[in-house]
Amino acid sequence: MASSPEAAPCSSSTWVMEKVTGTHLFKIADYSLAKGIGAGNPISSATFDAGGFDWAIAFYPDGQDKASANHISLFLCLRSDAGNGVKAAFSLTLLDQRRPPPRQPGRYLKDDCLTIQCTVSVLKKPRLETPPNARPVSLPPSDLHRHLRELLESGDETDVTFEVCGETFPAHRLLLAARSPVFRAELFGPMKERSAKRIKIDDMETLAFRALLHFIYSDSLPLELEELAKEPSASMFQHLLAAADRYGLERLRLISEDRLCRNITVSTAATTLVLAEQHHCCRLKEACLEFLASPKSLIDVMKTDGFEHLKISCPRL
Template sequence: MASSSSSSSTWMMEKASGSHLFKIADYSLAKEIGVGNSIRSAPFTVGGYYWIVECFPCGDEKDSADCIGLFLTLESDVDKNNVQVFYTMNLVNLLDQTGPPSEPLTNADVFSKDNCSWGWDRFMRRADLEKSRYLKDDCFTIYCAVTVPKAPRLQVGNAGAVAAPPSDLPQHLARLLESGEGTDVTFEVGGETFAAHRCVLAARSPVFRAELFGSMKERRARCIKLDDMEAAVFKALLHFIYSDKLPSYMEKLHKESSTMMAQHLLVAADRYGLDRLKLICEDKLCREMEIDTVANTLNLAEQHQCRRLKAICLNFVAAPRVLAAVIETGGFEHLGISCPSVMKELLKKITNMTDELRSSKKRKIDKGGKRS
């Protein structure tokens, strides 16, 4: 009796993709900042790297002063490694969804420590933008899509094979926490009580493991009181420990409340050795950076050894127009008292930026309008 078999294989490139919308309000003021001066977006992450969109409303150099320049800049430290990136930029009109976006421009470039910024010095003539539908109510929006290729891989499969569903362990653990079944330790936090499972806490956190199964007094306690944490923060911390993600309600919070929660959770994550949660909070704080909260975030970044978050905060604050506003916040005064070394770093960064402007050092631009 004849037998037959079939098989298949697929070559694919692992890749990470993401996008960022950068809205520039008050265009009439932005175009007065002068040639060679840029407006920078908030940092965003794609492929494990931090990126920003830079817009030069008056051009990157004098010979492109009649044009708007757009560039993608790598903010992460890459040492000797190079990062190949495919990226696209175009303008969109968020107020008028009936029309198409502008014609996208696409590049593929290699970003490195010495060549960290690429793009177009003549993305669009300023006169054309001012007559276009993309400038509405003195605002326009840039859409940037980024793809970072990873290592290629070969996927081998047999026809008719059944793929296993994704893991649902976090959902089961989250339901276990919600049900309260089998709990054997209680925490009193901010006047509220939270029941949990010692084994789960110990498996997820080295600090909880030492407290609950080591020689500390909490090993024998049925109820542990925490006086230095808010109830809402501990509730979110427990949710992450069981489900490996932030509570969904955090996405619905007002931006200021969301930032404050991320700041408190970062402190809690560092305290309990939850490195993944700490990184998630860092990323959230990078994306939600605002003038009113950046000084407090910079303070936390210094105290809890968040090197990348600290660097991005310093870049944000050092911008001349931003610095003047940040100085007026209460958080800036507290920063000066609690972290004088950070103030020295900030002063040095501002001095370097001023010297760079005075000497009119510009990034090199190649024949295609790209710069290194």
């Protein structure tokens, strides 16, 4: 398999906003007597601490001003010197002391006593946390492809042999079946090769089959294929594309198609176009037609043996 890129070192950190919460209950006894003291006159609770600051509740029985005279008003007051300010969230709640059905009058009064609950959450300075021993571990790249390639080269525990144009290639049934749906059907399906220890292939180049096996085990192309000269390389990739399509190796088919798209010449354009048409490679076909769109290139291609092959194989093109 192709050598996967080394995994990037991974580390972590956490941004934490801490809060400190305090709650104060403020009871107004003889609430009925407090009503009528006039708008704008507050009743203040005792000072209480929450989050390291002093706070107090200001309760206006007749509202803060004349506009709110028919309502009560509640405020939270900061009694400490906040310096650079303080961030806080708070809630002021009238406790339901009788728990009657909703909207029933008097639910907040019990024995003429009103209870106000104030909850204050003071936000502290945020901090950044990193786990102890957070130094990232450097991971080596995967070497699975190397081990599988060595397994192929060693020939250990092989259980099937392919004979291609007189040359033999020992392999492992399970690995072939895992990588290729066609091999899976041939080696483990009802086809005759299921029990065969030796399978003969006459319609494939030995170099193409060797490269095919190498790719199945390592997910990469053999070095000798990369080092081929330009035009022999194009011919080799034509055979490899056909082999990849035959055995359902889509990634290898796309790799071969890409190499051929970047290696179209006068001597290969016609045969490559035939291949693209036969194996339904739309991108490769477009690249060939684009190359042939040049009048000079077309004239030169028409002089090649490959053009005669094109006319016979694909007369409609």
